[in-house]
Amino acid sequence: MDSIVGEIKNKKELSDIPDDLVISALSEYLRKHKISVPQNKKARKALIKIIRAELRRYAGQYSLSSQSKKEKIIKSGNFEELLKHHSSTKERLNDYNLLNETISSINPKSILDLGCGLNPLAVARKGAIYHAYDIKKDDLDIVSAFFKANNISGDIHNLDIREVKKFPEVDLCLILKVLDILGNNKTELARKFLTEVKAKNFIISFATRTLSGKPMNRPYRRWFENLLNNLSLKYEMIRTSQEIFYILKK
Numbered sequence: 001m002d003s004i005v006g007e008i009k010n011k012k013e014l015s016d017i018p019d020d021l022v023i024s025a026l027s028e029y030l031r032k033h034k035i036s037v038p039q040n041k042k043a044r045k046a047l048i049k050i051i052r053a054e055l056r057r058y059a060g061q062y063s064l065s066s067q068s069k070k071e072k073i074i075k076s077g078n079f080e081e082l083l084k085h086h087s088s089t090k091e092r093l094n095d096y097n098l099l100n101e102t103i104s105s106i107n108p109k110s111i112l113d114l115g116c117g118l119n120p121l122a123v124a125r126k127g128a129i130y131h132a133y134d135i136k137k138d139d140l141d142i143v144s145a146f147f148k149a150n151n152i153s154g155d156i157h158n159l160d161i162r163e164v165k166k167f168p169e170v171d172l173c174l175i176l177k178v179l180d181i182l183g184n185n186k187t188e189l190a191r192k193f194l195t196e197v198k199a200k201n202f203i204i205s206f207a208t209r210t211l212s213g214k215p216m217n218r219p220y221r222r223w224f225e226n227l228l229n230n231l232s233l234k235y236e237m238i239r240t241s242q243e244i245f246y247i248l249k250k
């Protein structure tokens with residue numbers, strides 16, 4: 001197993017994800033197709049290609065430039081510039097004022113950001129402890145450097161949020177543009193986060209455009225609204241040109 005995991009990760013965009021994530025994608029595929037890791041070279045190569053494609057859906061498509069380029073920017077101390085190097089933060093640049101006003105109105109003393117990407121660079125603040133979770137170690141290293149440079153007390157966790165049993169208790173939990181990419185059982189995962197994460201407030205968002213920038217046919221997530229209604233959670237909604245935010249108190 002170890003050797004095929006290494007082979008799968010032997011691509012720049014997948015090199016920094018946790019082994020456990022690769023093992024779970026691989027095991028799931030093998031189980032579903034009732035096969036074991038093939039000895040045959042051609043079949044093994046085909047399997048590696050399939051698992052990489054699956055992993056890229058989670059982790060391989062948001063970075064807009066190389067890590068070495070980002071490291072140069074970190075050295076210059078211009079963290080704001082880095083927001084342009086992750087597709088999610090880049091798309092949100094014009095909307096951060098609005099998001100930060102919304103966060104300020106909650107006045108959280110602790111924030112949990114699940115699948116954070118580089119978002120902490122735009123919303124983390126002094127006086128609030130920040131817990132950042134993502135499968136991309138390279139992004140978390142940038143977040144960590146940002147915390148250090150700005151004296152923000154925070155911690156990073158290079159983990160698959162689907163597998164984490166217990167998150168820290170917080171005033172605000174952010175799950176921005178993540179639920180749609182967690183795989184088939186997103187409703188169950190959303191239910192798990194909403195019921196098990198001990199957060200007084202949640203801000204959960206979804207993209208309203210595809211990665212190529214086209215408007216989505218169904219920007220509102222009825223499945224998610226139904227879930228909120230089933231859980232008797234009242235919410236407010238804010239829609240920007242790129243994203244839809246569901247804001248709720250528990």
Ligand SMILES: C[S@@+](CC[C@H](N)C(=O)[O-])C[C@H]1O[C@@H](n2cnc3c(N)ncnc32)[C@H](O)[C@@H]1O
Nearest residue numbers: 058088089115116117119134135160161176177
């Ligand atoms: C569309 S981006 C959103 C990033 C950030 N939340 C934002 O809106 O700026 C999705 C993020 O979720 C992370 N991610 C995907 N699957 C994950 C998982 N199972 N556990 C933790 N993070 C995950 C990706 O690495 C990526 O940074």
